[in-house]
Amino acid sequence: MRALLLALLLALAAPAVALAPAYAPVRPGVALIFPMDHGAHSAFRTEWWYVTGLLKTADGKDLGFQVTFFRSRTAADPANPSRFNPDQILFAHAALSDPAIGHLLHGQRIARQGFGLAHASTTDTDLVIDDWRLKRGANGVFSARAAGADFRLDLDLAPQQNVLLQGDHGYSRKGPNPAQASQYYSLPHLAVSGSVVRGGKRVAVTGEAWLDREWFSSLLDPTAVGWDWVGLNLDDGGTLMAFMIRDKAGKPIWNGGAIRSASGALTTLGKDDVAWGRARTWRSPRTQAAYPVERVVSVRSGGQWRRWTLRPLFDDQELDSRAAGGPVYWEGAVRTEGGRGYLELTGYAGPLKL
């Protein structure tokens, strides 16, 4: 589960009058059909394509990257026949984690759908916002293109494993109310090849990435202030995803996750199967927010608790998108025993408003 900068989108989408369109609700028991479900679900309020991964440059340096496309359906009157109707807003965000730089490089694009300048296909993954792109080719390989002021990503992401349906066959609960849920699937262990441009220099990269796909119309419990999420590609071909929705006191409102072995055996983690421990916090010098960047996550599968200690590629992977109307959060590349992945920490600099 991932979702940042949503505050901006949802604020944009917030209806000022009681004319809210009927957003489609997320229900259990809906079978996902591919490649259709790789495409956009425009009846739902929010949707994302969230790619995170670790890269190795040709000269052996480690990098983390994130490319995310969001789609948001607004309260705009669907009866307006204008081609500028802001019914669907697309937003994309990319960040590069380079330990040599010590903080995130990031860039973003936002546009209302239309005129071919911003588009989200409903039949397969094919997203465009100006010069940014995320597209699933006929061979199943995703290509991602994104650029910020001082970096550029041009990556191919080839699936090596089957789709992982999160929750109950893709119905993933996020809170005590059954309506607080999303449609959720992941594509872990994507083989990455391509190039990264930094400081005007292009370097070839290879690596491994993770695609999260999620769409929903209502998500968080009113008492929630944020969440912790981790997705790990394990060296043995296994996969771990775990999340916790926190309340103000830092206590879990809801837990969830999944663990899949290299052979494909899937264990879905329930509310009581995930535990997050604190190991080391890092305080942001900019926002004074304290993030538990190095920590232990424990999950119970087959009656056994297993633990992973997550260590960040470097500490300062905080992202401040307040200038663009978004939240402040921490989203970083992490390493662990026998695996690598991404950790996301929201609501630490102030409650996340969705």
Added chain:
Amino acid sequence: MVLGEWRAHPARVILAAAAIAIGVALGFAVYLVNRSALETFAKAIDTVSGTADLQVHSVTAAGFDEGLYPTLAQIPGVAAASPVVELNAHTAAGASLTVLGLDVLRAAAVTPGLVGQGAHSFDAQAAYLSQTAMTALSAKAGSPVTLTAAGHSAVFTVAGSLPGAGEDQAIVVIDIADAQWRFGLLGRLQRVDLKFGADTSTQAVQAAITRALPPDAQIVTQRQESHRSDALSRAYRVNLEMLAMVALMTGGFLVYSGQSLSVARRRPQFALLRVLGLSQRRLILQIVIEGAAVGLAGGIIGVAAGTGLATLALALFGGDLGGGYFQGARPHLAFAPGAGLVFLLLGLIAALAGALWPALQAARSRPAVALKNADLGIDPRRKPPLVAALVLLMIGGALAFAPPIGGLPLLGYGSMAAILAGGIALMPALARAILGPARRLAGDAPATRLAFDRLYGAPGQAAVALCGIVASVSLMAAMGIMVASFRGSVDDWLGQILPADLYMRLPDLEAGGFDPAAQDRLAHAPGVAAIEFRKVLKLRLAPDQPPAALNVVPIDPTAPQRALPLISAVSPLPAGETAVWASEPMARLYHLNPGQAVTVPLGGQPRRLYVRGIWRDYARQFGALAIGDTDYVHLTGDRFRSQVAVTLAPGADPLRTVAALRAVVPPDIVADMTFTESKSLRAMALKIFDRSFAVTYALEAIAIGIGLAGVAATFSAQTLARTREFGMLRHVGALKRQIVAMLALEGALLGAVGALAGLSLGAVLGQILIQVINPQSFNWSMDTRWPMGLLLSLFGVLVAASAGTAVLSGSRALSSSTIRAVREDW
């Protein structure tokens, strides 16, 4: 010595300084007002266009196809493109506003100043108002506002403010999709604002954009936009500035006559000083310094007064001084210390120039003669000089035929100045030429003989008294003739273009309007004898010119003069061509002649139109084309019309007919419709005309007032200086009554000569205004009319005022003891 002189004759010094002060004040005030208005206007353009590197603007307000937006956005080198719907809107209360429909997500990257502050949403009703718009609508966050534009009304809710939009612009920003939908502009855009990448070649990108543009769109850069606004009022501003300079010039002449007199009277004093060893150079310096002191005092007072005047004028009339050029923006005073200094210097120079001539004369006179003879040094046998006057007149004549410089008739003004100066220099000779024959006819009464002989013998003295008044009268007459001709021509023209009884129109409308069904219903409304449907579109034909207009009118190709006030021969239409008729400003601005072709974007395509004739148009200074209704429909398919001319059936009641017409109009536009009777339309047009000349009249009246005051001052000075002469006359037996009669006649004669000279000079200058200045500034011509009433009353006022002041000052001089006056001499 200077102070002594001033203390003895404070009125004269004060008058000269006041004349300079008024000239400087008027000039500086006009300058300040213009500058403030232009600054406001330039800022307004900045505000409305944000900080875009380049704008693509539609040629007409109907906009271009929105498909151009993605094309432009994808041109390499274009970093961001922001589509804009731009509309002129108004509220029910009549406030006018600029409505911008924006995609806030795009505008944020290109024109962040236009992004509203407050809760953001894509709610169809959200509107963001600039501070001026908030005030104009007395709105605050949350209040509803109803906007009417393009013939549609829609209600919005104030969602926030536009802090980046500056203070002077009434702007409302709404969502672009709502703007298109609710104002009936689906598929159309008026503007795309573009931002270039940091490392791109502007020229290359601009070239690529130019290639992509359809004929109904064009590139507008910031510079062109501000040039356009400058062009809007430039000629008007320059004309006002020139009028202010006239006032200053009159002031200069007053300094001249004042100094001349005081120098003449002090001839013995100066002679004494010379004898005591003062050098010629020191004497000149002395007199010039006196003039400079007057000029400096006048200049300082003038700059201060000008600032006050400008503040007042801005508050009362707005930035265009009633000219009607800047709408919506209310400027704040922009103080300009540099320019203030320049105007102060101008005042000083006028005063110095006025003082230099008398100074040179005083220095030239021989001290021995001057010391003995306290007279004013006049030799009646000498012929007044002619050469300088004739040379000046010839230069003036030649300049009148020169072309404009940079679109302004600068040489035309030069011509007027030269002719004015030449005419004044000609005054002494002219006075003799007129008085010579008159003297013989005048008869033998002693008072008459004395009056005539005095003026005949000393025409130079008369000229000194008169130069100020001749200058102001001639300019007043010239202006009066020009305005009368203009007004008469406008009145005739209004009669020609408003032949129907009733006019109705939908405001701010280019798209939409009355469709053929509505037109049919209107035509069959009771009381309607004949009906015509028209439409006016804006055409941006050149990026740095204000938009021209395209009038769609029913024109009978065999009798075009019935629809248009033609002023040229009609060129026959070659086969296969479409006819168009150019207005006079259009023909001058775009160099069009009957028989030429012009390419105009119509219906999204360049169309070749054939100019058949030129028509007179005072309504659109920046040009208009008239096209026949059937030709327009043929080219565009657009059958919507927004203006209707109705001829009433005999005996039909206008009010009832209006009600009948209202009843058949679609309800959503009925509230927007305005009905005007031809009569009141005409009266309104003339009222606007008079208002825009009100400032001109005021400046003129002030110049005349200064001139008359100058005459009074000069007369009283001259009369006082002649006390001994009067004493002598009494001694030889002249009655007091006779002397008064002589003075009255002298004054009247002087006034008559001055008025005659001023009026004939004015007639010449008026022709220059009509034939040179106006066509070159405003691109329109007019037929000369003679405002006889004004000219005769000017003549009468001048003669009466001269005679009156002569008598008044004469009685004062006569009241002093005759004996003493004579004794002084021998």
